[in-house]
Amino acid sequence: MIKQSLLIAALLLPACFATAHDYKAGELQIAHPWSQELPPNAPTVAAYFVVHNPGKNADTLLSVDSPISGRAELHEHVMQGDMMKMQQVAKIAVPAGGEVTFAPMGYHVMLMELKDRSLLSDGKRFPLTLHFEKAGDVTVEVAVQKQPPAAMHESKHAH
Secondary structure (H helix, E strand, C coil): HHHHHHHHHHHHHHHHHCCCCCEECCCCCEEEEEEECCCCCCCCCCEEEEECCCCCEEEEEEEEEECCCCEEEEEEEEEECCCCCCCCCCCCCCCCEEEEEEECCEEEEECCCCCHHHHHHCCCEEEEEECCCCCCEEEEEEEEECCHHHHCCCCCCEE
């Protein structure tokens, strides 16, 4: 009986950890917030995640903030001529029945005027609050990682 219980626990444990890094705000689901570890002297850091909206109503991400930075902005990368350029955006629509991926070379959160660099090394986490028009506010814990997650090789805005 004990061996069977241990086997069941061992099989279920990875599933528990897989969902432990997901958050909810109203109908919205925010999956795996992460940031890549940067050199200690980096002036800014970016945060990434996926916002799923299985609901029937669109929502809008209006702003973000974090206690580790003096300023937090929503940004996107866009191609202008032959150059990729990063620019701030005022808000980001989250379509009904769709998702928006925040990933390198796509939408992302830029944290500037960094206050607490102790939370920016591999294995640490820092809080980030997302402010949605309809779903309200949700604070997520951003996991700092040496490498991007395997699923983040390319970005997509809204699908």
